[in-house]
Amino acid sequence: MSEILIISKADFELTTNSVCDWLNHYGVPFIRLNVDRIADPLYYEVFINLNGHELEIFDKVNSRKIDLKKIKVVWCRRFIDMVYEQVVTQEKEIDGNVIRFAKFHAAERNRFLRILYDFYPEWKWFDYYKDSLKIDKIEVLRLAKKHGLTIPETYIANSCESLRKISDLKKNLITKPIFEGVTFSDSRGMYGTHTQPVKKCEIDVFTPSLFQENILKKFELRIFYLSGKFYPMAIFSSKSSRTRTDFRNYDIFNPNRCVPYHLPQAIKESLTDLMNDLHLSSGSIDMIKHVDGRYIFLEVNPVGQFGMVSQPCNYYLEKEVAEFLIQQKEKEYA
Incomplete structure (x- = not known):
């Protein structure tokens, strides 16, 4: 039986955990590789023979060899290992060699991950990590304008x-x-x-x-897109001085009101064309509803958090993603 591969992180990934819970609920086998631990020999033992085209991964936590030859579908939740820099105060001396070594270590780790991703070109990716890495804020704005969306x-x-x-x-x-x-x-x-x-x-x-x-905004829109379907949420952030410019500057004592929203058909069609142009089957889209009624497109994040849309709007997006992956796996046998 083929399995689903989930490439994610072990830390700060509650949405991935929830998708895995739904796959377990449906009794669908899957493998999860955490990019923040894959290079750590305490968690994984990895051997790659490029000449013999051999790739072996042993999951030490679950005491099992991962059979990657069975994989048909990949959900690329996180495609590179994110490095959190340590803040250096004015009292501490910055060691240039330490910084250079940290950059070298991060580059080596991320290059190893890309070798891993490219080893089985027959995998069906959602989304292909190289397409996600190509996402450029300025280029996306240009394409959004090309597809009839208003940009700042x-x-x-x-x-x-x-x-x-x-x-x-x-x-x-x-x-x-x-x-x-x-x-x-x-x-x-x-x-x-x-x-x-x-x-x-x-x-x-x-x-x-x-x-x-x-932009003078009436409210912000965070829209999760999944294979032609839209799950929009309106965020009434303009009423708070803390979140007026960026809702991510969260006000935990007086949180923004967040409600489900219905997008105009013309906006959905333009966004669909944009996502197709970017070769993305999923992603988080940020827009603003101007006080004059216009919809202003801001950006697309191919791996943006969607739990913050799922729960307030009762969209059950983790369930939707799990069912989408199951459907894609079944298509491989159709």
């Missing part, structure tokens, strides 16, 4: 002088990473980068940075 006015600048050109247009701006945000941690907790309003330019020259118009 977007700029990239690296100096106060450049920003003044935008200010002359009387634009209120926000700034966010061009690529992806970074998560840091220290003994006190974890910290992430969030979208921030631009109040005043105090550094003459800086790294090229992304700026967009600060």
